[in-house]
Each structure stands twice: as structure tokens, then as C-alpha cells.
Amino acid sequence: MPKLYFDVAHTLAGSLVLLSFVMLYQRRLGALLNVLALHAAVLALSVAWQAHIQGAPHLYITAAIALLFKAIVVPMALRRMIVRLGIHREIETVTGIGLSMLAGIGLVALSMAVMLPVTAGADPVAREDIALALSVVLIGLLLMVTRRNAVSQVVGFMSLENGIVLAATGAQGMPLVVEISVAFSILIAFIVIGIFLFRIRERFDTVDVQALDRFRGERR
Amino acid sequence: MLTALLLCALALLAVAGLAALGRGGERRGAALATAAVYGGCLAVSTLAFALALAALLGGVTSGLTLPLGLPWLGAHFRLDALSAAFLVLVSLGAAGASFYALGYGRHAEAPLRVLPFYPLFLAGMLLVPLADDAYAFLLCWELMSLASWALVLAEHRPAENARAGFLYIVMASFGTLALLLAFGLLAGPEGRYAFAAMRVGDHAPLTSALVLALALLGAGSKAGLVPLHVWLPLAHPAAPSHVSALMSGVMTKVAVYAFIRIVFDLLGAPAWWWSVPVLTLGASSAVLGVLHALTEGDLKRLLAYSTIENIGVVFIGLGLALAFRADGHLGAAALALVAALFHAFNHTLFKSALFYGAGAVLAATHGERDIERLGGLIHRMPVSSAAVLVAAMAAAALPPLNGFASEWLAFQAILVSPDLPQWALKFLIPTVGTLLALAAALAASCFLRAYGIAWLGRPRSAAAAEAAETDRFSGAAMAGFAVLCVLFGLFPGAAVDALAPVTERLVGARMPAQLGEAWLSIVPIADSRSSYNGLLVFLFVVASAVIAAAAIHRLASRALRRAPPWDCGFPRLAPSMQYTGASLSQPLRRVFGPVVFRARETVEMPPPGSVAPARIVRERRDLAWEFLYAPVGRAVGRAAELLNHLQFLTIRRYLVFVFLSLVLLLLGLGLWS
Incomplete structure (x- = not known):
């Protein structure tokens, strides 16, 4: 039985990393949002599985929050936003997709190389989870760095946060208060960023952050 | 005895509050505040002098740990023969300067720039010899440095004073940094910051050598050892004279105390x-x-x-x-x-x-x-x-x-x-x-x-x-x-x-x-x-x-005679014909100048027929400044200019920096293990 627990947990965490890679090569914002929703849904599943293994009912609440807000509310809101901004068909790339995929692979290897020796004595489930969670965080950062559109930067930020939640739930005994407060802080960050997006749009007629640079008289 | 001395320092902090009497800038208020602050300082430092002298002569040694500072450490204070000897010196100098300032302080143009910091300066100098752990020591040391810096800048309008203040604060920070590192080495990996623990600790020869070098840098820069002396002749004269007396006569001795405490006492x-x-x-x-x-x-x-x-x-x-x-x-x-x-x-x-x-x-x-x-x-x-x-x-x-x-x-x-x-x-x-x-x-x-x-x-x-x-x-x-x-x-x-x-x-x-x-x-x-x-x-x-x-x-005439002196036949003797300081020191300057200061004297003769005076131009260079301070200053300036670009990057560039530094640190961690 423990073998099955481990395999399922590993699969779910692994598919989170896979979905992060999927995000890396999405060029259209709409598709990116779909992957984000899927990412959050897998996260919710993973958290629920952890709740089941650890026998910790409060983790079900975390899973519900993840499912409700991250898989449904935030992607829908973002979708409405890009429709209202009229950028749902836009294509944007910064670096080549192949290059960013290679960088992502490197990051996963790095997080494995760093995390596995460090957590040698820990519970194997938590160990794998933390290593994979770090990969998700790093790929989220990579997404934020390589994208130029503000909305996709928000998406990168959200996926980064998913990685943090994954790591937090993998470690046993994390209090519920911490998880809820993390979830709400993300929500508030989302609201603030959303407002800023509209303000930026209002002023510059675009959400391409390069416009901000041009406005400040910077050369790229 | 120790408690009484600590209370003296506390009283000095209270005296600093008396400077508030002079608020509003009226002349009478300022005079009142001057008298109150210097009178208070005089009373407290006289008391401290008596206590320290009694402690030195009576051979008192006592320690005290107050629940201040770092929670696991506390603030250790200790009075022993060495600190008592330096406290005698400090409090005597402080009492003298306060007494002098009762009169001299009335000439101050802006007394409120001096009054609040003067007691703080005294309190810092009184506390440094009493401190018995690295944290308390450095805290009091910084109190002394910063208060004296404020006093150096009491007359901040002249550009040379502003420059002196800047140089002083840079050198003071540098000295504190060196002392901090010295104490860190003495404390060892276990973090024994109390002096009592440092004393019994065993130091490797290399550690001892480093601590000696750092103590020379830290205490030496405050005391004015060559080649760390450059700030001293600029900063000490910039302060009001009673503060100059304290900085030159007393604060440099506190630095000597720090050196003795580290090298003779803590280092084994x-x-x-x-x-x-x-x-x-x-x-x-x-x-x-x-x-x-x-x-x-x-x-x-x-x-x-x-x-x-x-x-x-x-x-x-x-x-x-x-x-x-x-x-x-x-x-x-x-x-x-x-x-x-x-x-x-x-x-x-x-x-x-x-x-x-x-x-x-x-x-x-x-x-x-x-x-x-x-x-x-x-x-x-x-x-x-x-x-x-x-x-x-x-x-x-x-x-x-x-x-x-x-x-x-x-x-x-x-x-x-x-x-x-x-x-x-x-x-x-x-x-x-x-x-x-x-x-x-x-x-x-x-x-x-x-x-x-x-x-x-x-x-x-x-x-x-x-x-x-x-x-x-x-x-x-x-x-x-x-x-x-x-x-x-x-x-x-x-x-x-x-x-x-x-x-x-x-x-x-x-x-x-x-x-x-x-x-x-x-x-x-x-x-x-x-x-x-x-x-x-x-x-x-x-x-x-x-x-x-x-x-x-007895043997010559007792009669008092007043007669014109022999003036070499020159009819009018003016004050400007007297021996001057420059002429008095000229032979020595000629001997040592070319080596020590790279000094040069050039005579500029007016062209024939011109009525312009001939001029003699003296040039003197401070080699410590040219070969030590100026290159370091230029390097820091250039680095600051380069780093200044970081102030104006785009959001994405900052994100890239965060990302890259994170990845680099993780790489370091991965390669380390």
C-alpha cells in the first residue's frame, strides 16, 4: 500500500512539473490560461492525495481552496481580463521555445541535485515533493523572466505559488492558518496586479511591459 | 562602584535632554541650556573621576550583566584595573573640557548643534572601557564615534568641515568594521562574545595574527596611527575647541584602550x-x-x-x-x-x-x-x-x-x-x-x-x-x-x-x-x-x-633702560618683518621635506622690468593620502558609479537578477555538497 501512496503522489507532483513545461511553450494567452487552470487542478488533486495519506483533514480545505480559486476563479477572471483588453489572440515570445525548454530541464536537474542530497533523511514522499516543488517554483520564475506580457507574468507568478503550496503540503504538520493565509495573500496579489494591469492599459494602450520601459526612456 | 559608574553614563544621557532647554533659539534659553548641559557634565564626570580613582587605588574588580542587548548574551559590564585607569583619564579629560566649556561654550554660534551630542559623546567614552562583551563594546564605540561625528559637523557650512566629517565617518565605520571582525575571530565559531569567554579561549597562531592586524586597523584608525591618520588632522580641528580637546586628548586614548584590551587581555x-x-x-x-x-x-x-x-x-x-x-x-x-x-x-x-x-x-x-x-x-x-x-x-x-x-x-x-x-x-x-x-x-x-x-x-x-x-x-x-x-x-x-x-x-x-x-x-x-x-x-x-x-x-646694572633696539639700520620695523613659522621650520623642512612630503619649493621671479613681487611657492604632499586613500577612494567611487546603473533597470531585468542569483546560489549549494 505505501508503494501506491508514493507512486500516486509522485505522479501528481511530476505532472505538475510537466504542466509547467507545457506553460513554457504556450504562445497564446488563452491556451496559457487553460494550462494554468489545469495546473491548479492537478495541484488540488495532489493536495487532496496528501490529505488522504497523512490523514490530515484540514488539507482537504487547502485542496478545495486551490480548486475553487486557482483552478476556476483566477483563470476565469484572467480570461475576462484578456478579452476585455482584447489581447486573447496575441502571440508573444521572448526567447526561443527550445531554449527555454532546455533551461527548464536544467532547472529541474538543478533542483534535484540540490534537494535530494539535502533531504536525505526525510520521508521519501516529502522528499520527492519538495524537489519537484522547487522545479515548479524555478520554472515559474523562468516563465516570469522570459515573458514580456504582464498577464503571462501573472501566470508565471501563480504557477510559482502553486509550487510553494506543493512543497508546503508535502511537509507534514504545516498549520492550516499558514496555508490559508498564503492562499489569500496570493488572491490579494492577484487583485492588486489586476488593477495595475488595467491602469497600465489605460495609460499606455498595451500591457506589454516594454511600453513602460520606453516610457521611462530606456532602451532595451 | 561599577553600578555607580554606569549610572553616571546614564545621567550623561539624561543631561543630553537638558539641551532641550535651549529650544526656540532665544539667546537666554541657549545660555541656560549651555550652562545646564556643561554644568551637568562637569558634575557627573567629576563624580565618575572620583569613583574611577577610588576603584583604581582600591583595586576594585566587579562585573555586572544587564538584560539588555542580544537576548542570549545580555550586556556585560566589568570594572578592572585597566578600565579604571582609562576611566580616570576619560573622566578627568571630560571634567576639564566641561569646565572649560562653561566659559568657552558661550561663544558658540549654534549651541544646539553641540549641546545634545556632547553628553552622548562623554557617555560613549565612559562606557567603552566598562563594556565586557563584544556587542556592548561595539555599541558604545559607535555611540562615541557617531556623537563625535555630529560634533565635528557642528559647524558644517565650511566645505572643509563637511569634507572632514565625511572622511571621519568613513574612517570610523572602517575602524568599527575591523574591530567587529576582530571580535568575530576572537569569538570563534561558537560565538563566545563575552570577553570572559574570549579570555579563556584558545586561538590558533593565524587567528591571533589576523586579530592583531585587525586591532591595529580598528584601534589604530581611531587613534590616528600612520598611515590611517589622514582624517585626524582634519576632523579634530573642525570641532569646537573643547570637543577637539576631548577628541585629541581622550578619544584617541579610548582607542588605545581598545588595542590594549584586545591584544594584551583577550588574545592570550x-x-x-x-x-x-x-x-x-x-x-x-x-x-x-x-x-x-x-x-x-x-x-x-x-x-x-x-x-x-x-x-x-x-x-x-x-x-x-x-x-x-x-x-x-x-x-x-x-x-x-x-x-x-x-x-x-x-x-x-x-x-x-x-x-x-x-x-x-x-x-x-x-x-x-x-x-x-x-x-x-x-x-x-x-x-x-x-x-x-x-x-x-x-x-x-x-x-x-x-x-x-x-x-x-x-x-x-x-x-x-x-x-x-x-x-x-x-x-x-x-x-x-x-x-x-x-x-x-x-x-x-x-x-x-x-x-x-x-x-x-x-x-x-x-x-x-x-x-x-x-x-x-x-x-x-x-x-x-x-x-x-x-x-x-x-x-x-x-x-x-x-x-x-x-x-x-x-x-x-x-x-x-x-x-x-x-x-x-x-x-x-x-x-x-x-x-x-x-x-x-x-x-x-x-x-x-x-x-x-x-x-x-647684582653684577650688572640694576637700572631699567628703555631705548630703541638695534634695527640693522633699517628705519621702519614692521610686524611682517618678524621671523615667521615657515621660516623657523624651513631648515627642517629642507632636510626632511623631499623624502617625507615630496616637498618642493619653487621661486617665481618676475620678468625683468616688472614690478610684480617675486614669489616662493611651497608644495607639500601627503604620501599616505596619495598612495593609500586616493586609490581606494577612486576604486569605491568607480564601483559606486557602476552599481548606480542598477538603480534604473526595468522590472524584468530585476526579475532576471533575482532568478539568476537564486539559480547561482542553488548551483553553489549543489556543487558544495
Whole structure:
């Protein structure tokens, strides 16, 4: 039985990393949002599985929050936003997709190389989870760095946060208060960023952050 | 005793609040606040002086841990012989400066820039010798540094003061950083920040060497050791004169205390070669300091350079003590340490009096600091001139004054050095002794020049001609310190005996008891080797002077004649025809200048037929500035300019930086394990 627990947990965490890679090569914002929703849904599943293994009912609440807000509310809101901004068909790339995929692979290897020796004595489930969670965080950062559109930067930020939640739930005994407060802080960050997006749009007629640079008289 | 001293420091902090009396900027309010603050400081530091003296003479040692500071550490305070000796020095200097400032402080243009920081400065200097853990020590040290920095910037309008303040804060931060690192090394990986734990700790030779270097950098930069001295002649004169006296006379001694505490107390048994850098730096400070003083025209800056010289003498004593202690000559080590401590104390006495005198001149001449524009002050300011004369003679190390007594002790320690087994020291110490003798001789000519040009002769400017005697408080403070200079010159045995507990604690031996000697002589080692009697020298000087005067008056004519002096046939003698400071120091400048200062003199002759005057242009460079400070300053400036671009990056670039640094750190972590 423990073998099955481990395999399922590993699969779910692994598919989170896979979905992060999927995000890396999405060029259209709409598709990116779909992957984000899927990412959050897998996260919710993973958290629920952890709740089941650890026998910790409060983790079900975390899973519900993840499912409700991250898989449904935030992607829908973002979708409405890009429709209202009229950028749902836009294509944007910064670096080549192949290059960013290679960088992502490197990051996963790095997080494995760093995390596995460090957590040698820990519970194997938590160990794998933390290593994979770090990969998700790093790929989220990579997404934020390589994208130029503000909305996709928000998406990168959200996926980064998913990685943090994954790591937090993998470690046993994390209090519920911490998880809820993390979830709400993300929500508030989302609201603030959303407002800023509209303000930026209002002023510059675009959400391409390069416009901000041009406005400040910077050369790229 | 310790509690009472800590309460004194606390009271000083409260006194700083009295400066609020002067709010609103009315004249009466400011005068009231001045009197209240300096009066309070005088009372508290007199009390602290009495307590510290009682602790030193009574051999009190007590410790106290207060629940302040770092939670797992607390704030440790401790009073032992060494801290008591330095507290005597600090509180005496503080009491003198406060008394002087009761009169002098009334001349301040903006008293509220000085009043709040002055008690804080005193409190910092009182607390540093009491601190018994690294955290409390550095905290008090920084209180002292920052308060004195605020005082340096009391008159912040002149550009040179702003520059001095900037240089001072940079050097003070650098010194604190060095001390912080030294304490970190002493504390070891376990973090034993209490001095008691450091004392028993075992230090590897490499660690000890690093701590010695850092202590020299940290304490030396505050004390003004060459080549870390550059800020000192700029910052000390920029402050009001009573603060200059404190910074030069007292704060540099607190730095000496820090050095002694770290190297003699915390670092354990010394190796013989530790003395080499200390002696070298001490000797070069002594000679370079006095050479700068000799060619300096600004009165207060001259005194500040002379401080560098005296700190060099103190460090020579400390280096000798290290050498002797490492080789087990404990009696000689005690002698050298007493010489250093006694000279530190004497320097506080005469340098305070000299700075008070300079302040009195400044107040009387509305801020004239150039000695070439002074002169004839002895007729207009008789009391302060007499006090300054005594202090200048002490600074010039003339017997029977106190400066001579302590330098004589240092020479006695140098004369024991052939007993040392190491050949390096056998060669080095006589060289240091020669340089010390040179410095002493140059100091004599330096103060001869300063006093002869500024106080004697005829006034060289209108301001000097209209100078009037200083107020009673200032005069009394100067006279009091001058009397102390004489007393410690006549009875140095009392000071030597009082310092015995310090040397017993630090080098495990003491000098022979001096007060029991016949005729109040001092005998450093044994009667057969050497002894000195200040009282006899004094009596001889007085008796021979009286006899000579009487003989001249008796054998020659007693009649008083007033007649025009022989003027070489030149009809009109003007004050500008007098000997000047520059001309008095010219021979020495010619000898040492090309080597030490890369000095150059060029004569610009007017073309034939022109009526323009010929000019002689003197150029003097400070090599420490050019080869040490300027390159470092340029490097820092360039780095700051490069880093300045980071202020104006785009959001994405910042994100890239965050991302890359995270990945780099993780890579480092991965490769490490």
C-alpha cells in the first residue's frame, strides 16, 4: 500500500512539473490560461492525495481552496481580463521555445541535485515533493523572466505559488492558518496586479511591459 | 562602584535632554541650556573621576550583566584595573573640557548643534572601557564615534568641515568594521562574545595574527596611527575647541584602550614578532606626526598632528611591552606598559590644555587659526599664555614636566632591549629608540615654533592685536591642567605606583614601588641602572634661574633702560618683518621635506622690468593620502558609479537578477555538497 501512496503522489507532483513545461511553450494567452487552470487542478488533486495519506483533514480545505480559486476563479477572471483588453489572440515570445525548454530541464536537474542530497533523511514522499516543488517554483520564475506580457507574468507568478503550496503540503504538520493565509495573500496579489494591469492599459494602450520601459526612456 | 559608574553614563544621557532647554533659539534659553548641559557634565564626570580613582587605588574588580542587548548574551559590564585607569583619564579629560566649556561654550554660534551630542559623546567614552562583551563594546564605540561625528559637523557650512566629517565617518565605520571582525575571530565559531569567554579561549597562531592586524586597523584608525591618520588632522580641528580637546586628548586614548584590551587581555600570550608591526607603526607615527606638525601653519591642526606623534610614542611603549612579555622579561614589560599608559595620561593633560589655549585664541581673535597671523598674545592674554607655555613645554618633553617623565620611562625600557634574544628586535628596538629621540627633539622645535610665533613677538594681524584675555572658566581650566602637568612631572612616582595593578593584571609583574624611594625619585629597574628625580631637576632649574637673575642684576646694572633696539639700520620695523613659522621650520623642512612630503619649493621671479613681487611657492604632499586613500577612494567611487546603473533597470531585468542569483546560489549549494 505505501508503494501506491508514493507512486500516486509522485505522479501528481511530476505532472505538475510537466504542466509547467507545457506553460513554457504556450504562445497564446488563452491556451496559457487553460494550462494554468489545469495546473491548479492537478495541484488540488495532489493536495487532496496528501490529505488522504497523512490523514490530515484540514488539507482537504487547502485542496478545495486551490480548486475553487486557482483552478476556476483566477483563470476565469484572467480570461475576462484578456478579452476585455482584447489581447486573447496575441502571440508573444521572448526567447526561443527550445531554449527555454532546455533551461527548464536544467532547472529541474538543478533542483534535484540540490534537494535530494539535502533531504536525505526525510520521508521519501516529502522528499520527492519538495524537489519537484522547487522545479515548479524555478520554472515559474523562468516563465516570469522570459515573458514580456504582464498577464503571462501573472501566470508565471501563480504557477510559482502553486509550487510553494506543493512543497508546503508535502511537509507534514504545516498549520492550516499558514496555508490559508498564503492562499489569500496570493488572491490579494492577484487583485492588486489586476488593477495595475488595467491602469497600465489605460495609460499606455498595451500591457506589454516594454511600453513602460520606453516610457521611462530606456532602451532595451 | 561599577553600578555607580554606569549610572553616571546614564545621567550623561539624561543631561543630553537638558539641551532641550535651549529650544526656540532665544539667546537666554541657549545660555541656560549651555550652562545646564556643561554644568551637568562637569558634575557627573567629576563624580565618575572620583569613583574611577577610588576603584583604581582600591583595586576594585566587579562585573555586572544587564538584560539588555542580544537576548542570549545580555550586556556585560566589568570594572578592572585597566578600565579604571582609562576611566580616570576619560573622566578627568571630560571634567576639564566641561569646565572649560562653561566659559568657552558661550561663544558658540549654534549651541544646539553641540549641546545634545556632547553628553552622548562623554557617555560613549565612559562606557567603552566598562563594556565586557563584544556587542556592548561595539555599541558604545559607535555611540562615541557617531556623537563625535555630529560634533565635528557642528559647524558644517565650511566645505572643509563637511569634507572632514565625511572622511571621519568613513574612517570610523572602517575602524568599527575591523574591530567587529576582530571580535568575530576572537569569538570563534561558537560565538563566545563575552570577553570572559574570549579570555579563556584558545586561538590558533593565524587567528591571533589576523586579530592583531585587525586591532591595529580598528584601534589604530581611531587613534590616528600612520598611515590611517589622514582624517585626524582634519576632523579634530573642525570641532569646537573643547570637543577637539576631548577628541585629541581622550578619544584617541579610548582607542588605545581598545588595542590594549584586545591584544594584551583577550588574545592570550603574545608571540615576539607581534611587537614588530606595533613598534614600526608607532615609530613612523611619532616621526611623521611631528614632522607634519612642524610644517603646519594652522594652530589646531598642528596640535592634532602632535597628537599623532604622541599616539606613536604610546604605541612604541605598547610594542616594547609586547616584546618583553613574549620573552618573559616581565619587569621590563611592566616598565614599558607603564611608560605607555603614563604617556597617554600625560598627553591627555597637556593636549587638553593646549587645545583650550587654542580655543581661547580663537575666541579672542574671532577665529584666527593661522599662526602666521597671530603673535604677541603673551601680553594680551597673560594667564592663558602662561598655562599654554607650561603645556607646550610638557608636550616638548622638557624636564621637569610630565611629558619628559613618561618619555624617559620609555627610553629606559628601550635601554633594556639588548637583553632580548631575537636579533630582529635587537636591531629594531634601537632604531625605534633613535626615531623616538628624533621625534622628541622635533617636538621640542615644533612647540618652540608654535609658541614663539603665535604667542611671542609682535601681533601680525589686527585681530591678534586686539585680543583680550579669555573668561575665568576657560582660564581656570587651562591653569588647572597646567598645574597637573607640573605636579605629575614632579611626582611621577605616584602615577607609576597607581598603575601597578594594571601591569600586574596584564603582564603579571609590576615596577618597583616608587613612593618609598628617597627624595621621591623614580627608579624603573634598580638604583644601580638609572633614576630620575623631577623635584630635584625642578629645584635646580628654579635655583639656577634665580641665581642667574640675581647675579645679572647684582653684577650688572640694576637700572631699567628703555631705548630703541638695534634695527640693522633699517628705519621702519614692521610686524611682517618678524621671523615667521615657515621660516623657523624651513631648515627642517629642507632636510626632511623631499623624502617625507615630496616637498618642493619653487621661486617665481618676475620678468625683468616688472614690478610684480617675486614669489616662493611651497608644495607639500601627503604620501599616505596619495598612495593609500586616493586609490581606494577612486576604486569605491568607480564601483559606486557602476552599481548606480542598477538603480534604473526595468522590472524584468530585476526579475532576471533575482532568478539568476537564486539559480547561482542553488548551483553553489549543489556543487558544495
